[in-house]
Amino acid sequence: MDSVDAKLxxxxxTGLPVCARPFDEVAASLDLSxxxxxxxxxxxxxDKVLTRFGPMFNAEKLGGALSLCALQAPADRYDEIxxxxxxxxxxxxxxxxxxxxxxxxxxxxxxxxxxxxxxxxIEQMSGCQVYDMPxxxxxxxxxxxxx
Amino acid sequence: xxxxxxxxxxxxxxxxLLDAIDRQIVVATQAGLPLVAAPYDALAGQxxxxxxxxxxxxxxxxxxxxxxxxxxxxxxxxxxxxxxGMSVWDVSDARISELGQQVGALQYVSHCYQRPRHLPLWSYxxxxxxHGRSREDVETKVTAIAGLxxxxxxxxxxxxxxxxxxxxxLRIKG
Numbered sequence: 001m002d003s004v005d006a007k008l009x010x011x012x013x014t015g016l017p018v019c020a021r022p023f024d025e026v027a028a029s030l031d032l033s034x035x036x037x038x039x040x041x042x043x044x045x046x047d048k049v050l051t052r053f054g055p056m057f058n059a060e061k062l063g064g065a066l067s068l069c070a071l072q073a074p075a076d077r078y079d080e081i082x083x084x085x086x087x088x089x090x091x092x093x094x095x096x097x098x099x100x101x102x103x104x105x106x107x108x109x110x111x112x113x114x115x116x117x118x119x120x121x122i123e124q125m126s127g128c129q130v131y132d133m134p135x136x137x138x139x140x141x142x143x144x145x146x147x
Numbered sequence: 148x149x150x151x152x153x154x155x156x157x158x159x160x161x162x163x164l165l166d167a168i169d170r171q172i173v174v175a176t177q178a179g180l181p182l183v184a185a186p187y188d189a190l191a192g193q194x195x196x197x198x199x200x201x202x203x204x205x206x207x208x209x210x211x212x213x214x215x216x217x218x219x220x221x222x223x224x225x226x227x228x229x230x231x232g233m234s235v236w237d238v239s240d241a242r243i244s245e246l247g248q249q250v251g252a253l254q255y256v257s258h259c260y261q262r263p264r265h266l267p268l269w270s271y272x273x274x275x276x277x278h279g280r281s282r283e284d285v286e287t288k289v290t291a292i293a294g295l296x297x298x299x300x301x302x303x304x305x306x307x308x309x310x311x312x313x314x315x316x317l318r319i320k321g
Binding site for chain 1: 164177179180184188198211213215216217225233243248251256258260261262274308311312313314
Protein backbone atom coordinates (compact mmCIF):
# COMPACT_ATOMS: atom_id res chain seq x y z
CA MET A 1 0.00 0.00 0.00
CA ASP A 2 1.53 3.31 -1.09
CA SER A 3 0.63 6.87 -0.10
CA VAL A 4 -1.97 7.13 -2.87
CA ASP A 5 -3.67 3.97 -1.59
CA ALA A 6 -3.66 5.44 1.91
CA LYS A 7 -5.32 8.64 0.71
CA LEU A 8 -7.83 6.60 -1.25
CA UNK A 9 -8.70 4.47 1.80
CA UNK A 10 -9.19 7.61 3.87
CA UNK A 11 -11.38 9.34 1.30
CA UNK A 12 -13.50 6.33 0.40
CA UNK A 13 -14.50 5.76 4.03
CA THR A 14 -16.18 9.16 4.18
CA GLY A 15 -18.68 8.44 1.42
CA LEU A 16 -19.17 9.15 -2.27
CA PRO A 17 -21.97 11.21 -3.84
CA VAL A 18 -24.90 9.39 -5.40
CA CYS A 19 -24.48 10.34 -9.04
CA ALA A 20 -23.87 8.73 -12.42
CA ARG A 21 -20.05 8.84 -12.15
CA PRO A 22 -19.30 8.86 -8.42
CA PHE A 23 -15.55 8.20 -8.74
CA ASP A 24 -14.69 11.13 -11.05
CA GLU A 25 -14.22 13.76 -8.38
CA VAL A 26 -12.09 11.58 -6.07
CA ALA A 27 -9.94 10.43 -9.00
CA ALA A 28 -9.32 14.04 -10.04
CA SER A 29 -8.44 15.05 -6.48
CA LEU A 30 -5.80 12.30 -6.38
CA ASP A 31 -4.53 12.99 -9.91
CA LEU A 32 -5.62 9.54 -11.04
CA SER A 33 -7.71 8.40 -13.96
CA UNK A 34 -10.95 6.72 -12.94
CA UNK A 35 -9.55 3.45 -14.33
CA UNK A 36 -6.46 3.70 -12.12
CA UNK A 37 -8.60 4.48 -9.11
CA UNK A 38 -10.85 1.49 -9.77
CA UNK A 39 -7.93 -0.88 -10.20
CA UNK A 40 -6.44 0.34 -6.90
CA UNK A 41 -9.82 -0.08 -5.22
CA UNK A 42 -10.13 -3.60 -6.62
CA UNK A 43 -6.64 -4.45 -5.33
CA UNK A 44 -7.42 -3.06 -1.85
CA UNK A 45 -10.48 -5.32 -1.78
CA UNK A 46 -8.54 -8.32 -3.10
CA ASP A 47 -5.83 -7.74 -0.48
CA LYS A 48 -8.55 -7.45 2.18
CA VAL A 49 -7.44 -3.99 3.25
CA LEU A 50 -11.05 -3.08 2.58
CA THR A 51 -13.81 -5.57 3.25
CA ARG A 52 -16.44 -3.98 1.06
CA PHE A 53 -17.29 -0.99 -1.09
CA GLY A 54 -20.87 0.12 -1.61
CA PRO A 55 -23.98 1.24 0.24
CA MET A 56 -23.78 0.81 4.02
CA PHE A 57 -27.22 -0.26 5.12
CA ASN A 58 -28.93 0.42 8.42
CA ALA A 59 -30.32 -2.96 9.52
CA GLU A 60 -33.08 -1.43 11.63
CA LYS A 61 -34.31 0.66 8.72
CA LEU A 62 -34.39 -2.49 6.62
CA GLY A 63 -36.97 -3.83 9.06
CA GLY A 64 -34.84 -5.69 11.57
CA ALA A 65 -34.37 -5.11 15.28
CA LEU A 66 -30.98 -5.24 16.98
CA SER A 67 -30.14 -5.19 20.64
CA LEU A 68 -26.93 -5.44 22.60
CA CYS A 69 -27.30 -7.77 25.59
CA ALA A 70 -25.01 -8.69 28.44
CA LEU A 71 -25.01 -11.32 31.13
CA GLN A 72 -22.82 -12.41 33.98
CA ALA A 73 -21.86 -16.04 33.42
CA PRO A 74 -20.25 -17.88 36.34
CA ALA A 75 -16.71 -19.00 35.43
CA ASP A 76 -17.45 -22.70 35.88
CA ARG A 77 -20.43 -22.52 33.50
CA TYR A 78 -19.00 -20.00 31.04
CA ASP A 79 -18.47 -22.27 28.04
CA GLU A 80 -21.75 -24.07 28.55
CA ILE A 81 -23.65 -20.75 28.61
CA UNK A 82 -21.71 -19.44 25.60
CA UNK A 83 -22.72 -22.52 23.66
CA UNK A 84 -26.34 -22.14 24.66
CA UNK A 85 -26.39 -18.45 23.67
CA UNK A 86 -24.57 -19.07 20.37
CA UNK A 87 -27.06 -21.77 19.43
CA UNK A 88 -29.72 -19.11 18.84
CA UNK A 89 -29.63 -18.09 15.17
CA UNK A 90 -30.85 -14.68 16.34
CA UNK A 91 -27.53 -14.14 18.14
CA UNK A 92 -25.30 -12.48 15.53
CA UNK A 93 -22.20 -11.69 17.59
CA UNK A 94 -21.03 -12.82 20.99
CA UNK A 95 -17.90 -11.59 22.78
CA UNK A 96 -16.24 -12.49 26.03
CA UNK A 97 -15.27 -9.26 27.78
CA UNK A 98 -13.28 -8.60 30.92
CA UNK A 99 -15.98 -7.28 33.23
CA UNK A 100 -18.45 -8.52 35.81
CA UNK A 101 -20.82 -8.64 32.84
CA UNK A 102 -18.56 -11.00 30.94
CA UNK A 103 -20.66 -12.05 27.96
CA UNK A 104 -21.88 -9.50 25.41
CA UNK A 105 -24.00 -10.49 22.45
CA UNK A 106 -26.16 -8.93 19.76
CA UNK A 107 -29.68 -10.23 19.23
CA UNK A 108 -30.94 -9.52 15.72
CA UNK A 109 -34.54 -10.31 14.81
CA UNK A 110 -37.06 -9.32 12.19
CA UNK A 111 -39.46 -7.97 14.81
CA UNK A 112 -38.71 -6.30 18.15
CA UNK A 113 -41.07 -8.68 20.02
CA UNK A 114 -39.02 -11.65 18.85
CA UNK A 115 -35.94 -10.19 20.53
CA UNK A 116 -37.78 -10.09 23.86
CA UNK A 117 -38.77 -13.74 23.44
CA UNK A 118 -35.18 -14.78 22.66
CA UNK A 119 -33.91 -12.89 25.70
CA UNK A 120 -36.50 -14.55 27.96
CA UNK A 121 -35.53 -17.96 26.62
CA ILE A 122 -31.83 -17.31 27.20
CA GLU A 123 -32.61 -16.24 30.77
CA GLN A 124 -34.62 -19.38 31.42
CA MET A 125 -32.07 -21.73 29.90
CA SER A 126 -29.00 -20.11 31.47
CA GLY A 127 -30.46 -19.05 34.80
CA CYS A 128 -28.68 -15.70 34.28
CA GLN A 129 -30.31 -12.32 34.10
CA VAL A 130 -29.90 -10.76 30.65
CA TYR A 131 -29.33 -7.01 30.59
CA ASP A 132 -30.99 -5.74 27.45
CA MET A 133 -29.41 -2.56 26.11
CA PRO A 134 -31.13 -1.59 22.87
CA UNK A 135 -29.81 1.64 21.42
CA UNK A 136 -31.87 4.68 22.29
CA UNK A 137 -29.98 7.04 20.06
CA UNK A 138 -27.30 6.57 17.43
CA UNK A 139 -24.57 9.17 17.12
CA UNK A 140 -22.43 7.71 14.38
CA UNK A 141 -21.74 4.41 12.74
CA UNK A 142 -18.70 3.52 10.80
CA UNK A 143 -15.06 3.64 11.39
CA UNK A 144 -12.91 6.15 9.61
CA UNK A 145 -9.38 4.95 10.09
CA UNK A 146 -6.53 7.09 8.93
CA UNK A 147 -3.66 5.24 7.31
CA UNK B 148 -21.53 -8.17 5.53
CA UNK B 149 -20.72 -11.79 5.26
CA UNK B 150 -21.81 -14.98 6.93
CA UNK B 151 -25.03 -16.69 7.76
CA UNK B 152 -28.44 -15.72 9.09
CA UNK B 153 -30.21 -13.96 10.75
CA UNK B 154 -32.02 -12.88 7.62
CA UNK B 155 -34.20 -9.84 7.51
CA UNK B 156 -37.41 -9.89 5.58
CA UNK B 157 -37.85 -6.23 4.99
CA UNK B 158 -41.21 -6.43 3.33
CA UNK B 159 -42.98 -7.93 6.29
CA UNK B 160 -42.10 -5.19 8.65
CA UNK B 161 -41.79 -1.90 6.94
CA UNK B 162 -43.56 -1.89 3.63
CA UNK B 163 -43.49 1.88 3.38
CA LEU B 164 -39.72 2.16 3.73
CA LEU B 165 -38.82 -0.08 0.84
CA ASP B 166 -40.84 -1.24 -2.09
CA ALA B 167 -40.06 -4.28 -4.22
CA ILE B 168 -37.70 -2.37 -6.51
CA ASP B 169 -35.80 -0.79 -3.62
CA ARG B 170 -35.47 -4.26 -2.22
CA GLN B 171 -33.98 -5.53 -5.48
CA ILE B 172 -31.43 -2.73 -5.31
CA VAL B 173 -30.53 -3.59 -1.70
CA VAL B 174 -30.10 -7.28 -2.50
CA ALA B 175 -28.05 -6.52 -5.63
CA THR B 176 -25.67 -4.19 -3.77
CA GLN B 177 -25.26 -5.79 -0.37
CA ALA B 178 -22.04 -7.44 -1.52
CA GLY B 179 -20.93 -4.11 -2.97
CA LEU B 180 -21.32 -1.74 -5.91
CA PRO B 181 -19.97 -2.75 -9.34
CA LEU B 182 -16.44 -1.35 -9.60
CA VAL B 183 -16.86 0.55 -12.84
CA ALA B 184 -16.87 4.26 -13.68
CA ALA B 185 -20.66 4.32 -13.89
CA PRO B 186 -21.77 1.74 -11.29
CA TYR B 187 -25.44 2.74 -11.26
CA ASP B 188 -25.64 2.22 -15.02
CA ALA B 189 -24.26 -1.28 -14.51
CA LEU B 190 -26.71 -1.88 -11.69
CA ALA B 191 -29.63 -0.58 -13.73
CA GLY B 192 -28.64 -2.86 -16.61
CA GLN B 193 -28.39 -5.83 -14.29
CA UNK B 194 -31.84 -5.18 -12.79
CA UNK B 195 -33.55 -4.07 -16.01
CA UNK B 196 -34.25 -0.61 -14.60
CA UNK B 197 -33.73 2.91 -15.79
CA UNK B 198 -30.52 4.47 -14.41
CA UNK B 199 -32.36 7.66 -13.41
CA UNK B 200 -34.78 5.55 -11.39
CA UNK B 201 -31.91 3.68 -9.69
CA UNK B 202 -30.13 6.94 -8.80
CA UNK B 203 -33.33 8.49 -7.45
CA UNK B 204 -34.09 5.43 -5.34
CA UNK B 205 -30.56 5.16 -3.92
CA UNK B 206 -30.60 8.89 -3.11
CA UNK B 207 -34.03 8.52 -1.46
CA UNK B 208 -32.86 5.54 0.62
CA UNK B 209 -29.87 7.58 1.76
CA UNK B 210 -32.20 10.47 2.60
CA UNK B 211 -34.35 8.13 4.74
CA UNK B 212 -31.33 6.66 6.49
CA UNK B 213 -31.80 3.18 5.01
CA UNK B 214 -28.39 3.74 3.42
CA UNK B 215 -25.92 5.41 5.78
CA UNK B 216 -23.50 6.29 3.01
CA UNK B 217 -21.82 4.89 -0.11
CA UNK B 218 -18.40 4.06 1.23
CA UNK B 219 -15.55 1.66 1.77
CA UNK B 220 -15.54 -0.53 4.87
CA UNK B 221 -12.00 -0.95 6.16
CA UNK B 222 -10.58 -4.12 7.58
CA UNK B 223 -9.25 -2.62 10.76
CA UNK B 224 -6.84 -5.48 11.39
CA UNK B 225 -5.25 -5.04 7.95
CA UNK B 226 -4.81 -1.33 8.67
CA UNK B 227 -2.98 -2.11 11.90
CA UNK B 228 -5.87 -1.30 14.23
CA UNK B 229 -5.67 -4.54 16.11
CA UNK B 230 -6.99 -3.40 19.47
CA UNK B 231 -10.51 -2.32 20.21
CA GLY B 232 -12.14 -1.43 23.47
CA MET B 233 -15.80 -0.86 24.20
CA SER B 234 -15.68 2.35 26.22
CA VAL B 235 -18.76 3.00 28.34
CA TRP B 236 -19.61 6.30 30.01
CA ASP B 237 -22.03 7.57 32.63
CA VAL B 238 -23.03 10.87 31.06
CA SER B 239 -25.57 13.40 32.28
CA ASP B 240 -28.89 12.71 30.56
CA ALA B 241 -29.34 16.41 29.87
CA ARG B 242 -26.14 16.59 27.83
CA ILE B 243 -25.88 13.13 26.28
CA SER B 244 -27.29 14.05 22.88
CA GLU B 245 -24.83 16.87 22.33
CA LEU B 246 -21.87 15.00 23.81
CA GLY B 247 -22.72 11.76 22.02
CA GLN B 248 -22.54 13.61 18.69
CA GLN B 249 -19.08 14.91 19.59
CA VAL B 250 -17.79 11.51 20.64
CA GLY B 251 -19.35 9.83 17.59
CA ALA B 252 -17.63 12.34 15.32
CA LEU B 253 -14.17 11.30 16.54
CA GLN B 254 -12.29 9.52 13.79
CA TYR B 255 -11.31 6.51 15.88
CA VAL B 256 -14.79 5.83 17.26
CA SER B 257 -16.89 3.44 15.24
CA HIS B 258 -20.20 2.65 16.89
CA CYS B 259 -21.50 5.28 19.28
CA TYR B 260 -24.86 4.86 20.97
CA GLN B 261 -26.97 5.89 23.90
CA ARG B 262 -28.21 2.79 25.73
CA PRO B 263 -30.26 2.28 28.90
CA ARG B 264 -28.66 2.06 32.33
CA HIS B 265 -29.37 -0.95 34.55
CA LEU B 266 -28.87 0.42 38.05
CA PRO B 267 -27.27 -0.39 40.36
CA LEU B 268 -25.11 -2.82 38.39
CA TRP B 269 -24.71 -0.81 35.20
CA SER B 270 -24.65 2.98 35.30
CA TYR B 271 -23.28 3.64 31.79
CA UNK B 272 -25.50 5.18 29.14
CA UNK B 273 -23.03 6.11 26.38
CA UNK B 274 -21.16 3.42 24.44
CA UNK B 275 -18.29 4.21 22.08
CA UNK B 276 -16.19 1.56 20.36
CA UNK B 277 -12.60 2.81 20.24
CA HIS B 278 -10.04 1.41 17.79
CA GLY B 279 -6.29 1.65 18.15
CA ARG B 280 -2.98 0.21 17.05
CA SER B 281 -2.15 -0.96 20.57
CA ARG B 282 -3.70 -1.12 24.02
CA GLU B 283 -1.85 2.10 24.90
CA ASP B 284 -3.21 3.78 21.78
CA VAL B 285 -6.76 2.86 22.85
CA GLU B 286 -6.08 4.15 26.38
CA THR B 287 -4.78 7.46 25.00
CA LYS B 288 -7.91 7.87 22.92
CA VAL B 289 -10.14 7.00 25.87
CA THR B 290 -8.35 9.68 27.89
CA ALA B 291 -9.10 12.15 25.11
CA ILE B 292 -12.80 11.22 25.26
CA ALA B 293 -12.75 11.66 29.04
CA GLY B 294 -11.32 15.14 28.49
CA LEU B 295 -14.04 15.95 25.98
CA UNK B 296 -16.82 14.81 28.34
CA UNK B 297 -15.24 16.56 31.32
CA UNK B 298 -17.53 17.21 34.28
CA UNK B 299 -20.56 15.82 32.43
CA UNK B 300 -19.21 12.31 32.88
CA UNK B 301 -19.47 10.63 36.28
CA UNK B 302 -17.43 7.56 35.44
CA UNK B 303 -16.28 5.27 32.69
CA UNK B 304 -14.77 1.89 31.95
CA UNK B 305 -13.22 0.18 28.94
CA UNK B 306 -14.25 -3.39 28.22
CA UNK B 307 -11.75 -5.22 26.05
CA UNK B 308 -12.80 -8.31 24.23
CA UNK B 309 -11.03 -11.45 25.40
CA UNK B 310 -12.51 -13.84 22.91
CA UNK B 311 -14.89 -13.83 19.95
CA UNK B 312 -17.49 -16.44 20.86
CA UNK B 313 -19.57 -15.96 17.72
CA UNK B 314 -19.51 -13.65 14.72
CA UNK B 315 -21.92 -13.78 11.83
CA UNK B 316 -23.01 -10.94 9.60
CA LEU B 317 -26.46 -9.68 8.83
CA ARG B 318 -27.84 -10.70 5.50
CA ILE B 319 -30.96 -9.73 3.64
CA LYS B 320 -33.00 -12.37 1.93
CA GLY B 321 -32.75 -12.33 -1.84
